[in-house]
Amino acid sequence: LGWLVIDVIILFYTLDNSAIQTRNVLRGERLTLEKGETAHPLALAEKQPQHQEEHVDPETEEALNNLLAGTSFDVNGPGSNGEGVNIDPSKDAEMKEMFKQNQFNLMASNLISVNRTLPDYRSSKCKSNTDSINVKELPSVSIIIVFHNEAWTTLLRGLYSIIYRSPRNLLEEIILIDDYSDRAHLKKPLDLFVQRLPVPVHIVHLPERSGLIRARLAGSDIAKGKVLLFLDAHIEVTEGWLPPLITRVHEDRKRVVAPIIDVISDDTFEYVTASDTTWGGFNWHLNFRWYTVPEREMSRRNYDRASPIRTPTIAGGLFAVDKQFFYDIGTYDKGMQVWGGENLEISFRVWMCGGSLEIHPCSRVGHVFRKQTPYTFPGGTAKVIHHNAARTAEVWMDEYKQFFYSMVPAAKQVDAGDVSPRLKLRETLQCKTFRWYLENIYPEAPVPATYLSIGEISNPATKLCFDTMGKKTGESAGVSPCHGIGGNQAWSLTKEGQIRSDETCISAFRGFSTSTTIRLEKCTVTPSEKHIFSYDEEKKHIIHVQSGKCIAVKANVLELEDCEPLNSQMSWNVANYQA
Numbered sequence: 267l268g269w270l271v272i273d274v275i276i277l278f279y280t281l282d283n284s285a286i287q288t289r290n291v292l293r294g295e296r297l298t299l300e301k302g303e304t305a306h307p308l309a310l311a312e313k314q315p316q317h318q319e320e321h322v323d324p325e326t327e328e329a330l331n332n333l334l335a336g337t338s339f340d341v342n343g344p345g346s347n348g349e350g351v352n353i354d355p356s357k358d359a360e361m362k363e364m365f366k367q368n369q370f371n372l373m374a375s376n377l378i379s380v381n382r383t384l385p386d387y388r389s390s391k392c393k394s395n396t397d398s399i400n401v402k403e404l405p406s407v408s409i410i411i412v413f414h415n416e417a418w419t420t421l422l423r424g425l426y427s428i429i430y431r432s433p434r435n436l437l438e439e440i441i442l443i444d445d446y447s448d449r450a451h452l453k454k455p456l457d458l459f460v461q462r463l464p465v466p467v468h469i470v471h472l473p474e475r476s477g478l479i480r481a482r483l484a485g486s487d488i489a490k491g492k493v494l495l496f497l498d499a500h501i502e503v504t505e506g507w508l509p510p511l512i513t514r515v516h517e518d519r520k521r522v523v524a525p526i527i528d529v530i531s532d533d534t535f536e537y538v539t540a541s542d543t544t545w546g547g548f549n550w551h552l553n554f555r556w557y558t559v560p561e562r563e564m565s566r567r568n569y570d571r572a573s574p575i576r577t578p579t580i581a582g583g584l585f586a587v588d589k590q591f592f593y594d595i596g597t598y599d600k601g602m603q604v605w606g607g608e609n610l611e612i613s614f615r616v617w618m619c620g621g622s623l624e625i626h627p628c629s630r631v632g633h634v635f636r637k638q639t640p641y642t643f644p645g646g647t648a649k650v651i652h653h654n655a656a657r658t659a660e661v662w663m664d665e666y667k668q669f670f671y672s673m674v675p676a677a678k679q680v681d682a683g684d685v686s687p688r689l690k691l692r693e694t695l696q697c698k699t700f701r702w703y704l705e706n707i708y709p710e711a712p713v714p715a716t717y718l719s720i721g722e723i724s725n726p727a728t729k730l731c732f733d734t735m736g737k738k739t740g741e742s743a744g745v746s747p748c749h750g751i752g753g754n755q756a757w758s759l760t761k762e763g764q765i766r767s768d769e770t771c772i773s774a775f776r777g778f779s780t781s782t783t784i785r786l787e788k789c790t791v792t793p794s795e796k797h798i799f800s801y802d803e804e805k806k807h808i809i810h811v812q813s814g815k816c817i818a819v820k821a822n823v824l825e826l827e828d829c830e831p832l833n834s835q836m837s838w839n840v841a842n843y844q845a
């Protein structure tokens with residue numbers, strides 16, 4: 267038995283070495299893989315590079331060689347197995363300077379092999395489910411990656427991870443859309459480099475800055491695969507990531523399916539797995555947000571953590587969709603610019619127009635989440651983001667767009683452009699209402715499906731309004747002079763009796779003193795008694811239902827007191843109140 271063990275160890279050792287050589291082969295020589303062949307490194311080792319005549323100008327060749335000379339292909343080098351890399355403090359200044367280029371630690375990325383190893387993060391259930399998929403029966407996939415000024419090593423690491431970890435016969439092609447970058451490495455050297463990869467890669471260099479939405483459409487328009495799969499340009503896919511996504515789309519072409527998006531640290535490039543009980547939602551700002559999957563959805567899945575999560579929204583960057591279905595439901599809104607908003611737009615549209623959205627917990631893709639965007643927003647960052655979000659609100663949110671405009675008053679000042687073609691699309695597809703979406707798909711949403719008011723809550727005597735003062739939880743709820751533009755003074759009284767501003771609720775809090783203060787707390791899906799209030803329109807009282815006491819303004823904070831009809835500090839106007 268001892269010898270057997272040693273034999274096995276030696277066998278693995280040699281296998282591993284040949285894998286390393288293969289990966290080196292990919293550096294500079296042209297390899298082609300036929301459909302049906304796998305791109306596994308060991309299979310590639312058997313392949314002979316083809317020495318075709320290339321007519322490459324020497325300058326490009328030299329530029330590529332220079333780039334590759336500075337590129338690590340050492341699978342066992344720093345960062346292998348998904349580990350992070352720490353930069354020596356002596357290089358701190360240089361590291362910080364390089365960080366600015368992409369808003370992630372480029373120096374760390376450049377030290378890590380572009381084909382580094384990653385652990386197989388899947389549960390055993392996921393593994394066996396995926397192993398039982400017959401890949402030959404699945405349709406082919408066009409992977410579409412758009413980028414503006416992406417770094418060389420992150421882009422390559424994404425490409426290698428796809429090539430090594432995807433069944434070759436599923437991969438129709440990889441389409442790269444260069445959204446008018448101005449970095450030399452993304453031009454001719456990249457063109458030449460991708461020709462040498464063992465799967466077909468097409469590059470389109472867009473003649474003007476188009477934004478990620480129109481860039482993705484440039485990709486989908488030329489895609490030959492039956493399924494489209496969009497990815498950001500700074501990702502790494504993990505073992506077994508592809509078949510589960512494609513299987514779900516294949517079984518039902520109206521499903522749009524995303525992987526779990528793991529975190530590649532922007533600081534060390536460590537691969538950190540994300541929770542498998544997280545789904546996508548959104549808040550009043552129309553920001554995409556991650557939330558814990560509610561009990562309702564866990565039980566629908568019979569508590570099977572390998573089973574897909576029906577999610578209200580997707581983050582937007584990584585998802586698979588049937589190409590025909592993507593076109594049937596109106597691709598993207600071409601009126602959106604640069605970045606932002608398209609993720610909620612496609613999420614609302616898919617659900618409201620007869621499709622569904624899923625997160626597949628057996629598919630994991632790492633993504634470098636950044637704290638800031640590194641690139642320019644032609645037209646101004648806020649303006650672009652408000653423009654895109656306003657288009658989503660105008661087309662899809664019906665009366666609920668009020669929540670967005672109350673919270674983000676600046677968005678009202680921005681020209682949303684012509685939304686009539688999108689409204690027409692909604693009409694043609696006979697999509698359901700936003701209320702239907704909130705009631706049936708996302709009852710946990712911070713935007714309440716049924717509400718009695720939306721707008722400011724003001725005390726006429728003092729001209730003070732309920733105000734979160736930008737605080738979230740644990741603090742006394744404040745008031746400040748009414749300014750009439752919403753934002754921190756935007757509140758909604760919901761049918762259930764919550765008084766909420768986005769995700770923050772007011773709550774009756776009885777501390778050690780005899781008085782009861784009103785505090786800010788995170789809203790819960792089912793409100794507890796401390797969160798339940800009612801409005802007496804005649805007396806203008808806001809009453810904490812359980813105690814029967816009234817909210818009064820006292821020295822710039824809110825308190826609960828015995829209700830008195832003549833106390834002007836207990837008198838409230840609730841904007842847009844409708845019982």
Ligand code: UD2
Nearest residue numbers: 412413414445477478498499581582583604605606607633
């Ligand atoms: C998230 C999504 C992203 C997109 C965005 C909202 C994930 C992991 N990422 O932001 O895909 O849905 O939310 O719009 O879900 N790019 C261009 N042209 C531009 C701007 C960006 O090609 O004008 C590229 C960029 O290089 C990148 C991709 O679009 O490859 C997404 O941009 P990002 O990585 O800055 O967005 P992210 O991850 O913050």
Ligand code: MN
Nearest residue numbers: 498499583634
């Ligand atoms: Mn990204």
